[in-house]
Amino acid sequence: MAASHKQNNNKKKFKVPHTYVILFSVILIMAILTYIIPAGEYDREYDEVSEKTVVIPTSFHNVQQNPIKFFDLFQSIPKGMQDASSIIFFIFIVGGAFQMITATGAIEAGIGKLAKALEGKEKLLIPSFIIIFSLGGATFGLSEETIVFVPIGIALARALGFDAITGTAMITLGAACGFTSGFMNPFTVGVAQKIAELPLFSGLRVRIAFLIIFLAITIVYVIRYAEKVKKDPSISFVRELEIEEKDKVIDLSNIPQLETQHHLVLATIVVGFGFIIWGVFKNGWYITEISSAFLAMGIIGGFLGKLSPSRLAQEFIVGAKSIVFGALVVGIARGILVVMQDGMILDSIVNGLATAIQSLPNSISAVGMYITQVIINFFIPSGSGQAAATMPIMKPLADIVGITRQTAVVAYQFGDGFTNSIIPTSASLMGVLSVAKIPYEKWFKFLWPLMLIWLATGAILIIIVNIIGFGPF
Template sequence: MAQEKPMKKKSRVPHTYVVLFLVVIVVALASYIIPAGQYDRVKDEHTGRNVVDPQSFRQVDSNPTTFFRLFTSVPKGMKEAQAIIFFIFIVGGSFQIITATGAIDAGIGRIIKKIQGQEKIIIPVFLILFSLGGATFGMAEEAIVFVPIGIAFARALGFDAIVGMAMVTLGAACGFNAGVMNPFTVGVAQGIAELPLFSGIVFRIVLLIVVLVITSLFLLRYAHKVQQDPTKSLVYELELAEKDKALNLDHLPEFKIQHQLVLLTVVIGLIAIIIGVFKADWYITEIAATFLIMGIIGGFLGKFGPSKIAEKFVEGARAITFGALIVGIARTILVVMEDAFIIDSVIHGLAGMIQTLPGAISAVGMYVVQVVINFFVPSGSGQAAATMPIMAPLADVVGINRQVAVLAYQLGDGFTNSIIPTSGVLMASLSLANINYDKWTRFLWPLMAIWLGIGVIAMLIATMISYGPF
């Protein structure tokens, strides 16, 4: 470990809340420029979802954001994001109870001791493991609960919180982006486009391998740099503040029976979450409830009394208030656009631009349009419902396969979820990790540029090989 250096100068980047509110203001001003418009929504017979009627776009009465409504949009955003906000508080509080028992440190310490000399293998292992979740059942919100565990592993290995969070969230993102058998993105989009379910899977498997390899190399490079010189960490100040909580491998806590019982509770809880997501359509509410049960039972097994459990829960929830509220402020951006009726206008305008492009360029144009739309409609299935009824027939018009249009949606929806501030999953993960949004973007932008470039290449290849079946 390199000798500690003086703390870096304070960043001149505006506070995260300021950056997000500036985006809200820009969107509010845009409501005076972009004509209001709407599509009709109809029920799709193949998927059972409400989708747009591509022929129904019409302009409606303008409803620009007033000064006072700009500010009422903030509590409305908080209200609409309440499920994720309280999910963050409950998971953060419950995990603090479990952490306070010492079970996480004792368990991780034993694992790290066994792999000493091969520490970096943890990074690709985490990425591959979580990519399988993203590729098969669309793991996104479900990955949030694993962020603290990833960070604990990373810090024990001499890395930082960014590495810990990235091992989990970027792993899930790789699988989600490739969409090998993701029912919430590829499944929905192919249903709307009237393609056979999960057709074209070989192309997506190859894409997953490529994205995983590049992401692993990128993260390993950053992790090695931080391990060699901790001051190179983008969250060096955070690591200094958390230094006293870091696991000391030379003085590991005794792995007592109570620790084993706490970890067994966590494992059973995580298995229950996975089964619930697959078999019972569990979502945020059920996952949060399971984590709360894990925290309470784990606290009692760790020999905490009721008051101590409550105290640790509040301590954990308090520590992530900053990040939890960011989710609501980010949701405000969408609230302003929805109230001003300009989201559909943006989609309609961007789709119209594609019709003027030739051949393979049209496919790349579709991809770029989906990337832009993802900022405003970060829900995967929501974006499919809003755009695929337009993009599928548009693909027919410009002479490219509908499977290529689905690929454009899939990649456009997936890649930028890891960096856009309107992504509730990203903001929730950052809040649990206690990482500022600007630090995360500084870390991720080179990889994001590579990912987006891979998307362009994939679109060109898909067009050249007539990626289908049709």
């Protein structure tokens, strides 16, 4: 009895803190750093080539210290929610709209039929999804947009005996592989190459090779995890969630009949997703347009599924309410950036890291640049934002230390791309996890081994391109 009591105390002692506690702790640390790190900033100017407001590399200067005071610390959270309001409301709309569609029964019937067809061929599902979404990440920078696909991925994964992490990973990690390789990503590689004065999307073949390597690693990792969960569901990192959601798992032995209204709803979903992809790729749609299209998809699909207006409204509330926890995480995480910006230490951190690279030996300067970009990505999780903030500094720095500008772009794209899948300041990641209902700490536990593999692979590839003198073509 005493031994059992001691064991219970140990379990309580090592319990992972709540996600909100983790994020607020990071906010507190950043607030303390505003008293320690000298405040500073770069001057910025509009660059006509990249069409971005970029930093002037030689303009860094110290400014008056602006430490975050006690009340400012708490203000950072509502300010963060204000800054991230478009993402937060996007999440609510996606959750509500998807619930309207789900209530028609079309998702259950359609995915059930697809899952039945894939029985015995489950291994094809994961690589297929990862490859498809990687192409979206590599070409039009698919990132936040994955949020709308996650519920379907999870439903299909569960129907085949996997879990929510598998369904989320085969979509988001696929997009991450493509986003990181970025062979035609206009928001990362495109912007960085413009600032570095390189031909747009030059080095295409090398970056396609990067994508193939990342895909091979990721597919093997996700399949291994999925197979373990299918064999023994108790080892799932989100076992508690799977138990809570067990009533939503599609029973393949009792699949609902696909009726006429179900076909109409499924057709609405296909057309709706096609419309969204067209809008993103051709017209530069972002959060407002995508959420509007998804809301229209939910309402039209609901009516075609024979739901009354009042029932649609009720289902929307149910769906939005179910993801409140995750939606608020996005705003709290944005508070970290608010503290650094208001405390005037963001540019100081960037400048300090860039200065450190200059002191490195030439042989490891490229890897140092890569590590620097990884660190900066925590503070500036926007791909184009990080390019605008760092590439004007890294371009002359690459010339000084004797590495090619193309290598500097690779260091940036890897430093920006990999960790977007794990850092809590990434609105895209937090949005995905909120829709998937996966606690951040559970996702971290699943992903950190793959993240280490990705980061190590990135370092090796950077050493290789530095040795071969990866040039502009």
